[in-house]
Amino acid sequence: MPLISLAQNKIVLNTDLGETIINKHIYGHFSEHLGRCIYGGLYAGEENKLVPHINGMRTDVVEALKNLNIPNLRWPGGCFADTYHWKDGIGPKEQRPTIVNTWWGNVTEDNSFGSHEFMELCRQLSTEPYFSANVGSGTVQEMSEWVQYMNFSGKSPMSDLRAENGHEEPFKVKYWGIGNETWGCGGNMTAEYYADLYKRYATYVNTSWDSKEKLFRIASGASDDDYHWTEVMMRDIPHKMLEGIGVHHYSVIDWADKGSATDFDENMYFTTMSRAWDMERLVQGHSTIMDKYDPEKKVAMMVDEWGGWYNVEPGTNGGFLYQQNTMxxxxxxxxxxNIFNNHADRVRMANIAQVVNVLQAVILTDEERIILTPTYHVMEMYKIHQDAVQIPIYLKTEDYIFGDKKLPAISASASKDDDGKVHVSVVNIDMNKSHKINLDLRGENFKNVSGRILSAPSIQDHNTFDNPNKITPQKFSGAKLINNKIDVVVPPFSVLVLELN
Structure with missing residues (x-):
């Protein structure tokens, strides 16, 4: 039986003081031509007889993702984006040229999944597309023509070509990334060089034909704590040309040896949690710089790649980044x-990497079989925060102590939805102790509390194709509401979401 800390962990919720909306796009996803994310993951192909599909899109994967209410999906990369030439992926499939994916496994792809297929996937998912355009090996004209192909409603060479390929009406894609990781795989550029290049792209990539269909242009942002990069973007790019700036951060133990996804000890776990907690520092650091140049917070922070990264599963292609997913x-x-929710005034989009079969995937597939991972279940539990009003919280937490190191044990965020229901999400990362928490509810009176919890006997526990439901959310009845206060004991390494009304 786990130890229970009786120290005072306290959360104060001011339920009547919320002003900021938690943008639903914080709950976005990322799909790259990498391993089995697209082919075999999202896309079965129109001729597949083994896996049920609609127009080539896996029915089981689509239905599972729809249950998450995913607000946006980023594509086609990632590093792959800066080798991808969009015209290779349109028109009759038998006439499309092949491409060698030099970033991920040197596999040959037939370009059967291109812009039209991606938009069909987004249609089935009822989600907004987020295109990442080729800056590293592409041209301004190439991206400009892609925007025109996808969005222009009048007569032009690109809109005529789109009609010839079976889609007369424009797709109206709003979100466009101008390059990806341009400091690295997107061209190994300096911040100053990229800022000038960005302005050139942004000048010619526009929708001046229709003022109602303005693009949301996203600059390739910093890796981790490269604050100089953000400084240059905010200083050198006119804000009328810039709607968002990306930030990338992965919770990696050690880039030289990332460790096993399932076979890890407490030292490795604690290090991973330390890297994950770094997100708070990074968001605050980049926000401070953005506030300096944009105090009205018009430019959004887009954390368009985040998640855990481990060594690939034994026996799998090292370039496919396939890993299991545990508690x-x-x-x-x-x-x-929780960090993104609490910084929703600046963070207005985020994309977990990646959606299927790659890195911290919410879904794993094996031919016709499917697994919903623990990460999937957290995203499903948290979907109640999408477009809800952020509730300011005060959090006092005990530490999770490992040797001579320590981290905050408790993480939390809260929101109020359109029906007036308040949701509180609480995470206890302590691997050894349950934590007793007192919630003090202020601003209005509540009569009922209910909850759901995701927990498991072991931190290494995960769902498998033979046991796909080993870890699923369960009803939680351990919260007691008395005089607008709640006492609750949160088990080790568990995620709890409470609903109050």
Whole structure:
């Protein structure tokens, strides 16, 4: 039986003081032509007889993702984006040229999944597309023509080509990334060089034909704590040309040896949690710089790649980045989403990497079989925060102590939905102790509390194709509401979501 800390962990909720909306796009996802994310993950192909599909899109995966209410999906990369030439992926499939994916496994792809297929996937998911355009090996004209192909409603060479390929009406894609990781795989550029290049792209990539369909242009942002990069973007790019800036951060133990996804000890777990908690520092650091140049917070922070990264599963292609997903990943997801919720005034989009079969995936597939991972279940539990009003919280937490090191044990965020229901999400990352928490509810009176919890006997526990439901959310009845106060004991390494009305 786990130890129970009786120290005073306290959460104060001011339920009548909320002003900021938690943008639903914080709960976005990322799909790259990497391993089995697209082919075999999202896309079965129109000729597949084994896996049920609609127009080539896996029915089981689509239905599972729809249950998350995913607000946006980023594509086609990632590093792949800066080798991708969009015209290779349109028109009759038998006429499309092949491409060698030099970033991920050197596999040859037939370009059967391109812009039209991606938009069909987004249609089935009822989600907004987020295109990441080729800056590293592409041209301004190439991106400009892609925007025109996807969005222009009048007569032009690109809109005529789109009609020839079966879609007369424009797709109206709003979100466009101008390059990806341009400091690295997107061109190994300096911040100053990229800022000038960005302005050139942004000048010619526009929708001046229709003022109602303005693009949301996203600059390739910093890796981790490269604050100089953000400084240059905010200083050198006119804000009328810039709607968002990306930030990338992965919770990696050691880039030289990332460790096993399932076979890890407490030292490795604690290090991963430390890397995940870094997100709080990074968001604050980049926000401070953005506030300096944009005090009205018009430019959004877009954390368009985040998640856990481990060594690939034994026996799998090293370039496919396929890894299992344990309760450790549920801790990363719950903690990170709490951080984004609490900084929703600046963070207005985020994309977990990646949606299927790659890195911290919410879904794993094996031919016709499917697994919903612990991360999936956290995203499903947290979907109640999407477009809800952020509730300011005060959090006092005991530490999770490992040797001579320590981290905050408790992470939390809260929101109020359109029906007046208040939701509180709480994560206890402590691997050894349950934590007793007192919630003090201020601003209005509540009569009922209910909850759901994601927990497991072991931090290494995960769902498998032979046991896909080993870890699923369960009803939680351990919260007691008396005089607008709640006492609750949160088990080790667990995620709890409470609903109050």
């Amino acid at each position: 450790r990943d549920a801790m990363i997801a719950g903690m990170t989403l």
